[in-house]
Amino acid sequence: MKPYELRELIRNEEFVKSTTGACNDFAQANLVILPKEYAFDFLLYTQRNHKACPVIDVLEAGQIESRLAKGSDIRTDIPLYYIYEDGQFVEEMTDITRIWQDDFVSFLLGCSFTFESALIKEGIPLRHIDENKNVAMYRTNIATEPAGQFSGPLVVSMRPVKNNQVERAKAITSRFPNMHGAPVHVGDPAVIGIEDISSPDYGEFVEVKEDETPVFWACGVTPQAAAVNTKIPRIITHAPGHMFVTDKKNEDFQ
Structure with missing residues (x-):
């Protein structure tokens, strides 16, 4: 399966499970979405903790398509999202379109x-x-x-x-x-x-x-462990193991 085909299945909620082993030749990514007001602090956190939080793409405020995946939509193309509010996990969602904000900045982090x-x-x-x-x-x-x-x-x-x-x-x-x-x-x-x-x-x-x-x-x-220590109104992440599948080959990151 090609990455865009898998993302389409995910977008249509026909694939709602861990992406472990899916599209094996293509790089997958962790996700953190938060308001622009807190984006610099999070970027600094990733730089200080590069081994755990290696940034491979940043989507500017309101942007929904990653440069690593043509035609992608960060709001729908992950099988399961976790929602944190004021440091508390509140719910999981398969589509975050209805809670999307124009000031959201999205970080994609390298995945094992x-x-x-x-x-x-x-x-x-x-x-x-x-x-x-x-x-x-x-x-x-x-x-x-x-x-x-x-x-x-x-x-x-x-x-x-x-x-x-x-x-x-x-x-x-x-x-x-x-x-x-x-x-x-x-x-x-x-x-x-x-x-x-x-x-x-x-x-x-x-x-x-x-x-x-x-x-x-x-x-x-x-970053999910860090999210519970914040008082940020809303942080959105991927559910563990439910990743964003890019169009980039694994070899591109050697």
Whole structure:
């Protein structure tokens, strides 16, 4: 399926699920939408926390089409949106057209689904894709660098990797600095504040077998953890795992 075909299905609410494994050769993106008044502070937050929040496109106030996806509409082309108001999660929506504001600025952030494609192509299997699950994501005890109203913990995604493939996985993902790059932690989850790896804060858990090591990458859900610390009237994000699919090839971001 071509990205524009998938976006059309999403727009028509015929595809309302995680985009994990969809359009594998094409880059996907995390989303944060907020009023222009707060856009500079958020941009500063992304620059100070580039590994978790690598910006790949910014749609100016009121703009709905991304330069990365011809004919796209940021209000309808993500399977599921999360709505935060005054620091509280209030609802999820499949279409945000009715709450759209002309002063909304949209940020698209790099997504680890890009390096997942590279891992698979180079012989490193990913169990959550094999099991048709959303990747497991966790809040950590690692604080992000604050900016304005934005602060909070680093969120990470976890993938079990064969012990003898960990170094290759690190090298492969390091080629994609704008898609979270190399892991931020390898091994014992307790070191980064994850008490129970079987209970992710977002997504779905997959088993870590005896011959495997849990490997953790910075995650684009980090801004959602920051959103609950703000008093901004409204912030809109993608639901974890429900991404914006671009027309850009994964290789474009190496």
